Amino acid sequence: MTGTVFSRSLRARLVGATLSTAAIALAALVFLVVLRSEQTLREQAQEVTTWSETQLSDRLLSDAKLAAARLAMQREDVERRFATMAKRWDVVKAVFSGNTVAASELMRPALALADVDGAIAFDVNLRALTADRVDADLLAANAAFGTTAVATALRAVIAGNDRExxxxxxLTLRWDEGLAKALAAEESGAVADVFGQPLFDEFGDVIGGLVGYRVLRPHEPTLTAFASLSGRDVLILSGQSLLSSAGADVADARLGDxxxxxxxxxxxxxxVARCLPQPPDLRLCVAAPLRELQQLTGKVVGIGEESSRSLLRTLSVVAGLTLCLVALVLLILSSRITRPLVRITQTVSEVARGNWHVSVPDIDRADEVGDIARAVVVLEHSLSERDQLRDDVFRQNTILTERERQLQEQNERFDAALNNMSQGLCMFGAHGRLKVFNAQFCRIYNIAPDALEAEPTHADVRQLAGLADWSGPESRPHRRSLTRTLxxxxxxxxxxEPMADGGWVETHEDVTASVTAQARIAHLATHDALTGLSNRALLADRLAAALAGHAHDGRAVTVICLDLDDFKGINDTLGHPAGDELLRQVGRRLTMLCPPGGTVARLGGDEFAVVLSEADLPAGVLALADEVLTQLRRPFILAGQFVSVDASLGLAVSAADDADGDDLLRRADVALYAAKADGGRRVRVFEPEMEERQNQRRWLERELRLAIGTDQIALHYQPLFDLATNAVTSFEALARWHHPERGMISPGEFIPVAEATGLIDALGAYVLQKACADAMGWPGKQRVAVNISPIQFREGNIDRFVEEVLRTTRLPSQRLELEITESVILSQDQASFDMLTRLRRxxxxxxxxxxxxxxxSLSSLNTFRFDKIKLDQSFVRNLLEKDEAAAIVHVVAELGRSLKITTTAEGVETPEQLARLRASGFSEVQGYLLSRPIPAADVPDFINTQNALNAAA
Known part of the structure; x- marks a missing residue:
């Protein structure tokens, strides 16, 4: 190992330096050769590429012109087929018939044959008449069409054409939202061809125009066929956006410089691609694979590259042989010089690893190697003595360090446990002095820790904590718990907690949140969370206490129930936060008006109750009730606005035998219901007749629900007569209820109950279904008119229900007439207006x-297009007695003629009224003079009789 390290430090350095120098020289030579070869190849490739690009560009330009010509031929073919469709008489007749369903059914196949996406027809004044879709928004098309270039072109076509x-x-135009809305289109795209043709009537006169559009396809068939034959890709772009492509799939194509x-x-x-400009601001590009451009360049450049590679191989072989020869010479020289030093280095490495008894070679040599060997021997002895002393010191330090660590760990655990307690803790010795405390104790009483460091007495600690009124532990402390308020x-x-040595431990815990929560829970159990007033539970307790006093000393008890009128409207217009604020302000005003000893409670929603005793009855309570109405009518400030409200009040006074507060509260609620039934904004005192009327209303609701489910409701039909021809134009469906026990019940009695209880939806659905089914059995084509209550629009599905009824009964939609009041229009409900629009379509x-x-009413006529207006019978009743009524009748007739709306007068009962209405110009009449309502089974005979009379006349 030592030899290897030493070899890297001397021999390797010598060999490495020499080899590096030789390698750098050879590499520089090779680099110069390669650089010159690459420069030559680049010059050749540039010249070949320039020639190849020119040839390919000319071929792609020819292909682009041919593709553009095919696209133009396709546009001319679509224009010719669209012109042929516009000249078809059945198309013209369907467009100007006003029947959008027939027009769309006729136009859609013709448009598909002409390869046109859609069409819309206009009259000579450029007003949209119909489109290829039944649900096309023609109103939006009228509003948007005049601002487009298509309107100018169509106006010129209509003005300058004749049939011969x-x-x-x-026009080739950008396809944007405005153009799509003007053409009532649903298609999306970027560019479209718009075609226009005049429409002629049977006399050869221009009566309108037909405009069709064809949106550019992502893959045009004509260009796809061209790409298949030519092997080229065809792209149509707007700027860098790809609009259409043919050939290979080129997703998100963008053109470079x-x-x-x-x-x-x-x-x-x-x-690569060559492009031609196309209107409007488009480019038609023909693309070819880059390999066509690269093939010729590759052949020419390949020859030079092969020559360069051969030269580089030769240079590499020569350089490798030279480096091997130099390395061999260096290794031989280095082994002779470094071998003695390698052996000494290995010995020193062993000593460094702790082996102090290794044999040191060459210590007898007289040269520098011998000196190094002897110095290594001296080093071995010194290191051995030093390591023995170090081991002794290390053992002692290890023992001391372990003991100190254990003590510190124990102290840290104690401090962590003490200072992280949720309670404050302090420990007092047998002599009453503070020994231990934690940080939580200081935080609870806001005491600086320095003030407790001098071991103060228990009395001093109480003084610092603000607990001077607490006597503290006696001479012998005992276990106990107590609560103090700071x-x-x-x-x-x-x-x-006492300790065995005579001292004690105290724990202090801040329980403010717990005490407050318990008090809050107790308050919420008996009070309203929103207003802070008493709730129903507390009201029941107070009412029971008041009735107990009434039984004891005869003091009368009065309950006032109060309900805000149209509270839902405030929530809907200003939002629920404003509604909540209104309830709080109402609660405050009621509390201010309530005399001492009374109780104001909120029962829920916008309903309040007041319990009074020892009042001056009945005058004092009635005066208080009137004052409540007056104060509530004073404006409230809600959401930065002044808002006025009204209320309805019901009063009930305890009787001598009253012992149940619920019964007294119920009687006050019955009186409140009577006040609201009378129109609200008033005070009503309970009377026994009120309860009887309420029971009667409940009975009527229950029986009406049963009557609807068991087909007790029968339909009678009152005819409407055309004053010009005396023919029956339609029948109004009227609900008649024959109760098994009570006999006939008037619609004026059960219709309001149905509207108030929500049964009007079921009743209206039953009447509409039966009326449409009955009308299908009539011998003529008379229309059937059905009244629709404004409440039926709240469900939001009246349009779908009517459509379903027409589908199941197969009654043509033109034979159904829906009678609605203007309140549906005046509600300004967009959902109701949309439903009316879909039904009209x-x-x-x-x-x-x-x-x-x-x-x-006039505003309603301007908002929605009605087919008929029915004059209320009150004007017909006063037609002969009051000039004002006669003037109104005449004005309504003139209004109908001006707006081209049918006018109907109902309630005609005398020949004089009929003559006056005929003279005024009314279209239709209805009333007992001409016919009473007819049972459904007698309508066919009535129609046949009327047809016979008209034929005889």
Whole structure:
């Protein structure tokens, strides 16, 4: 081992230095030869590459022109087929019929045959009439079409065409969101060909235009066929974005910088391309594999590379032989010089490893090697003596270090346990002086640790901790626990544990959080978490106590139940945090108004209750209730806004035999319900009749639910007559309920109950299903009108349900007329408006019921397109007695004629009313004068009779 190290330090250095010098010289020579060879090869490759790029660029340019010509021929072919489709009379007739379903069913096959993605038709005023899809958004197309270049081109085509010389247009445009919306398209892409053709009626007049579009395909069939035949790749790019490709799959293709021969490198693929500009701002590029360019260059350059490699091989062999010869000479010389030193080095290495009895060679020599050998012998003896002394000292130090480590570890464990206790700890000796304390004890009482270092007495410690009122342990301490409250309201629990030597240990624990939590739990058990008022449990206790006093000394007890009107509207408009703040402010105002001895509680939601005793009944309580309404009407500040609210109040006064607080609270709640039923914003005192009415309402709700499920609800149909022809145009479906026990129950009685309890959804679904099924059995094509309650729109699926009913009953959508009130429109609910729009697209007709009774009917007509407006019967009833009613009737008739909307007057009961309505220009009438509601089974006979009378007339 020593010989090897020494060899590396002397012999290896000598051999290495000489060999390195020779190697560097030979390497420099080889490098100069290689450098010159590479320079020559680069010059040859550059000249060959320039010639090859020029040849390939010319061939790719020819291919690009041919591909562009094929793409143009494809566009001309699509334009010709689209023009042929626009001249078809059945297409023109379907477009201008207004039937979007028929138009789309006719246009879709023709568009597929013409290889066009979609089409939209416009009239001469460039208003969208129909599209190839039934669900196309024509309103959005109207709004967006005028801003596009297509509108200008179509206007020119419509203005300058005649049937004999019909000309269209072709535009290649960027496909963006505005163009897609203007053409009512769903396709996505970057570029599209837009085709326009005029539409002519049977007399040869231009009546509109048809616009089709074809979005550029990611793989155009024409270019794919070209790529297959030519073996080239065809790319269409916008900037660096790849729009379409043909041939090999080149994903995310980007073009590099242009070369001198107008060639682009295709980044990410071993190809080059030549490009032609195409409108609008596009490039059509034809790409070829880079190997075509490299093949010729490789042949020429390969000859020079082979010559260079032969020269390098020869130089390498000569250099290797030279280095081997030099190394052999150096090894022979170094072995003669370094061998004696190697033996001495090995001996020194053994001594360094602790072997002091090794034999040292060459100690008898008289030269420098002998001196080194003798010095090694002296070193052996010195090291042996030193190591013996060191071993003795090391053993002693090891013993001391281990004892010190054990003591330090024990102290650290004790300190860690003491200072990491959750309780404060202090230990007192038999003489009452502090011996041990931890950091938690100082933190609990905010005592500086330095103040306890001098072993103070127990009295001094109490003084520092603020526990001077605590007497502390007696002469013989005993086990005990106690709790003390500090000056800062914190609670500390102190536990004393005596020790055998007469001393004791105290643990101190801050239990403020636990005490506070227990008090909080006790408070939450009897109070409302949001307002801090009493909850229902505490209210029951207070009410029971008040009734006990009532039984003892006759003091009357009054319960007031209060409910905020339209609290949900505040949550919906301002948010639930504002609603919570309103409840807190209402609670504070009620607390201020409540007399001493009374209790204000929140029962849940926006409902409150007040329990009063010893009040001046009944005048004092009624005055208090009126004052509550007045104070609640004062504005509240919520979310930075002034908000006014109203409330409904119900009062109940205890009777002589009352012993149950729940019964008194229930009576107050019944009075509250009566106040809300009367319109809210008022006070009602409980009367026995209120409970009877509530029971009657519950009975009616229960029986109505049963009636809907057992088909007790029958439909009668009241006809509507056309004033111009006296023919029956439609029938209004009216629900009639014949109860098995009570007989006929008026719709005015059970419809409000259905709306209030949510049964209106089931009732409305039943009426709609049965009315559509009945209409399918009528001999004529009369429409059936069904009333839709605004509450039915809350579910959000009325449009899907109507569509399902039409599908199952097979009733044409044009024969269904839905009567709605303007409250559906005035709600400004986008979801309701969307449902109405989808139903109108199905072909369902809409009638505005009770027209004239709302405060914004004209605004409703402007918001949504109705097919009919029905004048409320109150105007017809006063038509002959009041000039104002007559004027309104005349205005409504004129409004209908101007808007081209059917006008219907309901409630016609006298011939004079009918004559006046006919003179005013109303379209339809309905009323008992002409016909009462007819049972469903009699409608077919009625229709046949009316048809016979009209034929005879």
């Amino acid at each position: 010389h019909a000309n269209g247009f072709v 242009i070369s001198g021969a107008d060639l682009h490198a295709v980044v990410g693929a071993e190809k 000056a800062d309201e914190r609670c500390v629990e102190i536990t004393v 199905l072909g369902v007709r809409f009638s505005m019921d009770d027209f004239g009774t709302g405060y914004s």
